[in-house]
Amino acid sequence: MTRVRFAPSPTGDLHVGGARTALFNWLFARKTGGTFILRVEDTDGARNTEEAAQGILKGLRWLGLDWDEGPDAGGDYGPYFQSQRKAIYDAYLAKLEAAGRVYTEDSGAVRFKFSRTPIKVHDLVCGDVMFAATEEPDMTVRRPDGSYIFHFVNVVDDIEMKMTHVFRGEDHLSNTWKHIDLFNAFGATPPTYAHIPLILNPDGTKMSKRDEGSAVEKSYMNEGFLPEAVFNYLCLLGWTPRTEGEKLSREALVNLFDPAEIHNANARFDMHKCQWFNAQYLRALSAEELLFSCRRFIEKAGYTITDDAVAAAAVYSVKEKVSLLTEIPAWVHYFFRSDYPYEDDVMAKLKAKPENATLLKAAADGFRTLTDWSETTVQSAIEEAAKAHSVKPGALMPLLRFALSGQSRGPGVNTIGHLIGQESTLQRIENTLGLIG
């Protein structure tokens, strides 16, 4: 039975790098039928915040990463906050004391005596990595105030929580020999490691807190991404599933996951491609699903949805025009209000030719006689009105679009007319005629 964990430190937002680390651990657990544990490494009292911890849980849940043991989930190896496990650490420190592997400095800090022998790290991604006997100073494991250091608690908890595998960022590789030294001192067997490549900024520098696209909540949840799209993209940054195509469902990703295929070279983050994935997932949504996903963005933009069926059809009609949910309000605002603004060039074009008013009136006359109001009948009415005035439908369509939406681009005119209804269509044409004199 495999047991893996994601062990974030609540000092800030959930990062894409951390998210992907969590993702790979989760994928491995689900693939192997193992257990995915969430352990909060809040040993740095000065920098940890409850807000950050909640934000990280929120981000993980948004991505669809559920944990079998951890905060809110319970489990047999808790507590899952390191700040609540001091007694366990004290007991483990006593073991090292008994074995003569630690000593206390004048300051009160406790240091672990390195074995100072060569140590081999067996890694699923990097292979066997040899580290020569170290010349570094012995490692501090406990601060003078009695609190413990990352390397120590990380190892102790991996032993206590019976971890079998550890997927973590490659930035930890250089310190792994220290962890193995500790495992050995405790007489425990180290887990199997898999150090995954880092995610870099587009310019190749290390991605950190302030960089664009680094925070899951700020850059993705609030920017109109769908979690399944981000999930999919992140998986492919550092891993190539052996299959055709790149748009892969959660289930497919789980089935295909193989740690041996994880790359060992860092990858740069490409927001363009991440958005492309989002667009792909967006277009695969049903009208109802799309409305469900973008409702909060429409309301946040200040528009009120009074008819879910119309709203769903409206957002569905523009789904292939956007790649982010945040772009949708600007495309559909006129479905939710009658006092929509006219784009500058739209009004200019309407006023450009006197016959425009004639054509619009003709279309309105046609619409008025319709007893059946559907996309098809609206379309026919437009074509007939155009034909009656010896112009191509293509000449009338833009005018109607301008009148009904105030915009120069959007869904088919017949779709707009159908959705806003016959009465509103006639009213909007009348209003527009009044504006262009």
Added chain:
RNA sequence: GACCCCUUCGUCUAGCGGUUAGGACACGUCCCUUUCACGGAUGCGACAGGAGUUCGAUUCUCCUAGGGGUCGCCA
């Protein structure tokens, strides 16, 4: 400075001794089209450099360069 990891189109990557070096994103062009898009077609575009091993290196070895990481009483 020491140690560790890495190096194929701009980006993500396929390739695991012999390929016209393939795909995706981005970008250009064309088609479709009432707009904007979608979609379809097509084009542009890479093996960091140098030695070796070999009949033959993108692929194996070494060196150099470049990038990233680690050397905390941060995690």
